[in-house]
Amino acid sequence: NDRTVLVTGGAGYIGSHACKALRRAGYLPVSFDNLAYGHEWAVKWGPLERGDLLDKARLSEVIRAYRPLGVLHFAAFAYVGESVVEPAKYYRNNVVGSLNLLEAMREEGVGTLVFSSTCATYGIPAGLPITEDTPRHPINPYGATKLHVERMIADFGPAYGLASLSLRYFNAAGADPEGEIGEDHDPETHLIPLVLDAAAGRRPDVSVFGADYDTPDGTCVRDYIHVTDLADAHVRALDALRKGVPSGAYNLGNGLGFSVREVLSTVERVTGRPVPFRVSERRPGDPAALVSDASKARAELGWEPQMPALDDIVRTAWAWHQRGASAPSDAGRAPSVPHAPLL
Numbered sequence: 001n002d003r004t005v006l007v008t009g010g011a012g013y014i015g016s017h018a019c020k021a022l023r024r025a026g027y028l029p030v031s032f033d034n035l036a037y038g039h040e041w042a043v044k045w046g047p048l049e050r051g052d053l054l055d056k057a058r059l060s061e062v063i064r065a066y067r068p069l070g071v072l073h074f075a076a077f078a079y080v081g082e083s084v085v086e087p088a089k090y091y092r093n094n095v096v097g098s099l100n101l102l103e104a105m106r107e108e109g110v111g112t113l114v115f116s117s118t119c120a121t122y123g124i125p126a127g128l129p130i131t132e133d134t135p136r137h138p139i140n141p142y143g144a145t146k147l148h149v150e151r152m153i154a155d156f157g158p159a160y161g162l163a164s165l166s167l168r169y170f171n172a173a174g175a176d177p178e179g180e181i182g183e184d185h186d187p188e189t190h191l192i193p194l195v196l197d198a199a200a201g202r203r204p205d206v207s208v209f210g211a212d213y214d215t216p217d218g219t220c221v222r223d224y225i226h227v228t229d230l231a232d233a234h235v236r237a238l239d240a241l242r243k244g245v246p247s248g249a250y251n252l253g254n255g256l257g258f259s260v261r262e263v264l265s266t267v268e269r270v271t272g273r274p275v276p277f278r279v280s281e282r283r284p285g286d287p288a289a290l291v292s293d294a295s296k297a298r299a300e301l302g303w304e305p306q307m308p309a310l311d312d313i314v315r316t317a318w319a320w321h322q323r324g325a326s327a328p329s330d331a332g333r334a335p336s337v338p339h340a341p342l343l
């Protein structure tokens with residue numbers, strides 16, 4: 001189909017927001033997801049095909065059935081802390097799974113790919129802000145798996161005619177401003193949703209992982225980017241590939257660094273509620289500061305974040321969080337437009 005796009009991990013946090021953006025741009029997103037972490041209720045803008053990247057026959061079957069014009073590849077394990085203690089799980093799912101996808105695409109003649117990469121591939125950057133040319137030395141297995149996949153994709157380009165863009169996200173946060181989808185991880189490990197839980201009284205406090213970093217207030221600095229702005233970048237990346245932009249990589253961030261303490265105080269201000277916290281040990285695998293230079297994406301993709309303010313990121317996440325508090329189960333969030341699976 002000339003508008004069909006395969007979205008691996010389309011039931012996940014960033015993948016589902018990308019599906020909404022694809023649909024709005026006139027594409028039909030087909031989500032391929034094993035629902036290990038994704039949610040059926042988050043697949044609202046096209047069919048859901050259940051499957052696992054480690055099952056290459058199933059992947060090929062879905063690609064043959066839909067003949068997508070390209071693939072957005074989100075499906076991956078993404079818990080930095082877990083990757084440190086269970087690297088095998090990450091290499092198998094993220095690297096072997098991606099290799100299966102690349103081979104299935106090649107066999108079925110699909111030659112366009114947008115890959116979810118991460119600023120975790122940079123490790124402890126030599127300087128800030130981080131450009132695409134900043135040397136990459138990941139300090140946790142999660143970042144290493146994403147770097148391996150980027151290299152695999154780059155090698156497949158000239159050899160097999162694969163056109164690809166790797167998008168290196170900084171810290172994805174926020175929720176669909178229209179409230180249709182949002183962040184819902186289990187377990188939740190990400191800072192903003194945990195802080196919102198504390199603000200809502202759903203957890204007693206938040207642990208601040210280290211206050212002795214070499215940063216202005218001692219806590220880690222991150223570049224939070226609204227998930228809807230990330231989603232928009234994927235549509236732009238796909239359009240650019242179809243127009244013949246050369247394969248490569250783009251950083252996606254706002255270029256604004258906020259410390260963990262600043263996130264806490266922003267949440268307190270936006271929600272009007274106190275956030276109790278305690279300082280605990282550093283979390284292994286955390287660089288002190290990660291801030292993007294995303295001028296390449298702005299210049300070449302015409303990408304302009306619409307919600308760069310941390311207040312807006314927190315406000316949309318809070319609105320979703322409050323809504324979710326009344327219907328926390330998957331059953332409580334049925335898709336607004338059901339799509340029967342085609343296979």
Ligand code: UDP
Binds near residue numbers: 190206286
């Ligand atoms: N963080 C924290 N307490 C938490 C969770 C996260 O202090 O309970 C810190 C973490 O050390 C990092 C920042 O918040 O510096 C963002 O972490 P998150 O897990 O949200 O994203 P990551 O940077 O790992 O992609």
